[in-house]
Amino acid sequence: MEDNKNIKMPPKRRMGPPGRGMAPVEKAKDFKGSIGKLIRYIGSYKIAIIFVAVMAVCSTVFSVVGPKVLGKATTALSEGLVKKIGGTGGIDFGKIGTILIFVLCLYAASAVFNFVQGWIMTGITQKVCYRLRKEISEKINRMPMKYFESRTYGEVLSRITNDVDTLGMGLNQSITTIITSLTTMIGVLVMMLSISPLMTLIAVIILPISVGLVSFVVKKSQGYFKTQQEYLGHINGQIEETYGGHMIVKSFNKEKDMVDSFNKTNDVLYGSAWKSQFLSGMMHPIMMFVGNLGYACVALTGGLLAIKNVITIGDIQAFIQYVKNFTQPIQQIAQVINQVQSMVAASERVFEFLDEEEEDQTVKNPVSTEGIKGEVDFEHVRFGYNENQTIIKNFSVNVKPGQKVAIVGPTGAGKTTIVKLLMRFYDVNDGAILVDGHNVKDFNRRELRDAFGMVLQDTWLYKGTIMENIRYGKLDATDEEVIAAAKAANAHHFIETLPGGYDCELNEDASNVSQGQKQLLTIARAILADNPILILDEATSSVDTRTEERIQKAMDNLMKGRTSFIIAHRLSTIKDADVILVMKDGDIVEQGTHDELLAKNGFYADLYNSQFEQAS
Structure with a gap:
């Protein structure tokens, strides 16, 4: 049967400009619950994550200690210079060399710990992403048809691509960044206090001023960023629609209208974009100004304390480094908060998908599909996609094995x-559908669907050779069987005319063959599958009349001895059906052969006569 489990349809993504950590971020509906699920999901890696945390702390501690130790070398150098100038001694290069080697060891150890934690965390992240993608892929095959019919392919596939990528990137960076930043802040604060409480107080007072100014800029720019993202989506949509419908725009002379509409949207985008980017660009100068102000205050205070011999010159140098290192973790935490929000929102969407309702895949003591004859009974079937909107009201019919049944209306x-009900894409609300006397609910879904072959109006082919696309109906088929199926479907001739013949590579959307040729290939695939029950849903609607006649002959040979359901709007194709079911408003209003229904001069005759001026 035709299957859609390997459909390759990339989601459409509308990308905005690279942000600077200020653009609006998608937030989770239930942050606490979602992060709890994520923590439980990665619980199997908790030992490795604890080890990563320890490595990150060790790396940060060695890095934080470095400036103060390096300051001792500066102090030794300055004291040696003073002694040399005063004629009472010289510079102790041995001591300075020992200090520098020690500092080098500290930074080397920090780098090693940082490398180890990064390597382990990357491995954990990729394992989590792999596991999520695997579970999503398996979940897709267990989900009911109604889920996919209510959503676009892009929406579903974005869970596998965009959301898992966002989750992975956030997980990889946020955990280590938060640990490193908090450890750095605490460590730097301790080291600053150990050097001078007064200078530490000055540095800490400068911090709220910086935060206040940045918060003011963020609030002012947030609205502009929101407008920018909104109108970027509008303008992308306009361009996409204009490009896709270029012939229609040309045909109706709407070029000027489209340009005017684009310019209006572009003007709003331009205004919001330059304001948001200007305000965003002010962040760095503000931080630099406040930072330099802090350095000046620290240097002035440190100089006065050094004159009074309260601290040394090396301590001032170390303190200035610590001031810089103290503000940096705060900026990193601010940025990672946005990343965490995106990560949790992405994880929420992924877990929502994984928690979706599934089809019952197996039943206890299922009926075997081996040797199915093809007798099908619909007994007072009632169904509606929504409970309060019934589509099939009271459908009953008995189909004998091997009968060719046409459904029109x-x-x-x-x-x-x-x-869809016959193949259990949906289950009936009332009544029953029987195959060989057994309720379809007594079969395993997968085994039941293996008994059906389908050719749909919408063709589906994937990137690969023609041989591979036909063989999809029966993966263990030989090349000779594939070619025989193509001949039966009257596809062999056109395949031979293509470059490479059966080895001709179809592109992503199979646009290098015509619509009619696509249909012939899907018919060949159904012939190769050789299922006991066939479903043909407008199978010949995309081919010309001459090709339709050839396909019809092939179909007649294929359907001999098999129960066949043919859905058709082109009534000329079902004249030789054993029974024609005429449906209207969810019920069978007429049934019989073509000649019998015409003789009744009822609803079927009206349908037929509306297509042909002279009914035969």
Whole structure:
């Protein structure tokens, strides 16, 4: 049967400009609950994460201690210079060399610990992402059809791509960044206090001024960023629609209207973009100004304390380094908070998907599908996609093994719905569907669907050779069997004319063959599958009349001895059906052969006569 489990349809993504840590971030609906689920999900890696945390702390501690030890070398150098100038001694290069080697060891140890924790954390992240993608991929095959019919492919696939990537990046960076930043802040504060409580107080007072100014800029720019992202989506949509419908725009002479509409949207985007980028660009100068102000105050205070011999010159040098290192973790935490919000929002979407309702895949003591003859009974079937909107009201029919059954009727009569119920894409609300006397609910879904072959109006082919696409109906088929199926579907001739023949590579959307040729290939695939029950949903709607006749002959040979359900709008294709079911508003209003229904001069005759001026 036709299957859609390997459909390759990349989601459409509308990308904004690279942000600077200020653009609006998607937030989780239930932050606490989502982060709790994420923590439980990665619980199997908790020992490795604890080890990563220890490595990060060790790396940070060695890094924080470095400036103060390096300051001792500066102090030794300055004291040696003073002694040399005063004629009472010289510079102790041995002592300075020992200090520098010690500092080098500290920074080397910090780098080693940092490398180890980064390597382990990356491995954990990739394992989590791999596991999530695997579970999502497996989940897709267990989910009911109604989920996919209510959502776009892009929306579903974005859970596998965008959301898992966002979660992985956030997980990889946020844990180590938070640990490192907090450890750095605490360590730097301790080292600053050990040097001079007064200078520490000055440095800490400068910090709220910086935070206040940045918060003011963020609040002012937030609205502009929101407008920028909104109108970027609008302008991308306009360009995409104009490009996709270029012929229509040309045909109706709407070029000027489209340009005017684009310019209006672009003006709003331009105004919001330059304001948001200007305000965003002010952050760095503000931070630099406040930082330099802090350095000046610290240097002045340190100089006065050094004159009074309260601290040494090396301590001033170390303290200035600590001031810089003290503000940096705060900026990192501010940035990582946005990343954590995006990560939790992405994890919420992923876990929502994993928690979605699933189809019952197996039943206790299932009926075997081996040797199915193809007798199908619909017994007072009632169904609606929504409980309060019934589509199939009271559908009953008995189909004998090997019969060729055509289902016709106006659009919306419920023809395709009957097929979906037969294959258990949906379950009936009332009544029963029997195959060989057994309720379809007594079969395993997968085994039941293996008994059906399908050719749909919407063709599906994937990137690969023609041989591979036909063989999808029966993966263990030989090349000779594939070619025989193609001949039966009248596809062999056109395949031979293509470059490479059966080895011709179809592109992503199979646009290098015509729509009619696509349909012939899917028919060949169904012929190769050789299922006992066939479903043909407008299978010949995309081919010309001459090709349709050839396919019809191939179909007649294929359907001999098999129960076949044919959904058709082109009534000329179902004249030789054993029984024609005429549906209207979810019920069978007429049934019989083509000649019998025409003789009744009822609803079927009206449908037929509306397509042909002379009914035969």
